[in-house]
Amino acid sequence: MSTLTNLTLKIWRQDGPTGQGRFESHQIPEISDEASFLELLDILNERLIEEGKEAIVFDHDCREGICGTCSLMIDGQAHGPSKGAATCQIHMRTFNSGDEIVVEPWRAAAFPVIKDLMVDRAPLDRIIEAGGYITAPTGGAPDANLIPIPKPVADASMDAAACIGCGACVAACPNGAASLFTSAKIAHLNLLPQGQAERYKRAEAMVEKMDEYFGSCTNHGECEAACPKEISIDNIAIMNVDYLKSKFKNRKLLDR
């Protein structure tokens, strides 16, 4: 265990969605390398409160990288420097004494800043509401072992389902596209036998809802690099194929 000294935090402060934002500098004389990055912000906030200043607003909750609530651009990278980790899983041992660390909110047109480092990610929920589910009302389900699912299929579905809905993919994308998020959900359900009945309807509805809010995908691949769950960009290909098929298939005829 060792101590980092003389850190400078440059943190984005913004009073509200329409307020003018600005960077604010804070000195951190010393911090243990065992501390997490968000614990550093906690300590800073306690200090600010005791000095009579307003605490920095940031979203966070589980602090173990699973709830998807935390959302910071650290030195220009969504969820900071560690690969396959959310902001809450970044520890100070990743940094060096004397570092200047720049902390910003997600920057995306679809995610307006609510205050300081907190943004509104509600459009992600709208995409799920449009079709990111299997219609299976409670009570009528057949025995769970009735449909065997080959292990590789279940695993591929699980790989996609691991998405935590944090929005880092959108924040990292130069176009502000939500293709990785949307495709992960489409792949999770469309790969499974249970998801087949609504497969094409789902792809169409979710992609079109996504297009209402987010930019277009031009295959930069920044999303995959930023994803704390390392969701594969291959899911976007699965989504595109299913979307295209949905447009060609005469589903109205099939539905009858």
Next chain:
Amino acid sequence: MTITLDSKIPDGPLADKWQNFIANERLVNPANKRKFKIIVVGTGLAGASAAATLGELGYQVEAFTFHDSPRRAHSIAAQGGINAAKNYQGDGDSVHRLFYDTIKGGDFRAREANVYRLAEVSVDIIDQMVAQGVPFAREYGGLLDNRSFGGAQVSRTFYARGQTGQQLLIGAYQQLARQIGLGNVKLWNRMEMVDVVNIDGRCAGIVTRDLMTGEFSSHSAHAVVLATGGYGNVFYLSTNAMACNVTGAWRAHRRGAAFANPCYTQIHPTCIPQADDFQSKLTLMSESLRNDGRIWVPKNPDETRRADQVPEDERDYYLERIYPSFGNLAPRDVSSRAAKRMVDAGQGVGPLKNGVYLDFAEAIGRLGESTIRERYGNLFDMYERITGENPYEVPMRIYPASHYTMGGLWVDYELMTTIPGLYCAGEANFSDHGANRLGASALMQGLSDGYFVLPYTISQYLSEWLNKPIPDASHEEFRKVQQEATDRFKGYMAIGGTRGPDHFHRELGRIIWDYCGMDRNAAGLEKALSEIPALHEEFKKDLKVTGSDTNVNQTLEKAGRVDDFFELGMLMCKDALNREESCGGHFRSEHQTDEGEALRNDDDFAYVSAWEWSGDMANPIEHKEQLEYEVVHFQTRSYK
């Protein structure tokens, strides 16, 4: 409101009670369901599944979450799995066995009929979740895989890697999202419930605070469901998410809902030990790791060698030694206390000597690293990220931490609290786990309550209100309660002291952990009962909340939650002092066997303590629900 505890357990033999209830309950016909409005607070497993199912049935549902999205609820962090009596492994499981294991695991302090129902519907949960697309782990043949878990001798736990809670919550969230998209459920996000409103002896609705604007508003309904989670964060350091709090349940308690068994808290044996003083939370390592990991400490308290250099005969595999038949899979309370004893005896490991080893070397040797990686890869990665140590090479270090609370709002068989029309589901209620919860049973209970119990039981109450007017949110009682809530939050802003709410929370947590944690005694509890009010007074005089109350203010949100933790903390200690026995998670050092095991007192304490708010946190009123067992017989819980 006077409290009478009527558990409303249906007639008939234990195995028939639930079916008898369904056969005889009052229903609401489909056309009439639209006439009823139901508020669901919380969108974790219990809340999301309840809101989605009630919406599907045709009720007007309004779901409230203080998160930005329903998918953030802390159910998402559950790692290990969900139990169900499917007997897919053909290893002798049955509804009765799951029921019995749960009652025994709960140290004979749970209500028999509720637990039986839980075991009964467990099989439906798995069917339902698979139909919704939850990608549970599978065998190569395509059938569902199972693993074993603490407190059971069968493999009945279904899992999705180490992210079972996430996958189940996303399943329930997707069902909820569908209902929101269809317009059957209205979602209020970033809205915190701050009070319950009762009119004419029934729950009439809630008061909320919009976390974006600070605005208070009132919402009326025919029935309200609280699925607001547990209170483990009263310890400050716990495995709960940062925002988990007791406010929903506590505010209902202050308005007349009895609070049951607050001293039953679960300390989970496998968490990463605290590294320093300003740590904000502790991280759980799933109990499933105990399937393959072996727990040990060096026999020599002054051991300085690296773990892999300590020879076998100088290691104490204490769980295997003391509990040969369950070994490393001994239940949580038993394992936690054993770890505490080792550390207290100076045999702890790590820089602060505050942990024990969980060693995978033998399993890696037997199964190969790739199998271990497949089973626990994400947990190992998580461990390495937090500690900087690679658990494939060195053993993990673990120590117990607050994880789950078995206590909660008292509910009857229909999940109704002592306030008519106010229901409570999931971890927020007290009903199914007695004094100790078995692993992989929390997810089961949350989904059981939300999918398969509430949607049936709520019509029993609603049917009485068909075509009768209910007061709307402009009723003077709503205005009065809303004003009280507004004043309370303005009060926090106005104190103008010197310390933020986290300071007081940390101090409160220390008191509770020291005196009402894994090992409790009368002197310590008395001490806590005098220290907590003193600290609470200091909080009321010295709290400092900066910022504004008409804008996002996380400091103000926290102040309200910490305030409620003080009062709850008092009740926990009071309850722990009152219960002169040891059972499950409640261990009183005065009541132990010669071998240091928990010593229950079934003659005097086979009851549920349901506390009534008296207006004074130092003097709550106790009510008792006697636990009567028709099928199981008290026995000393032994895992040896």
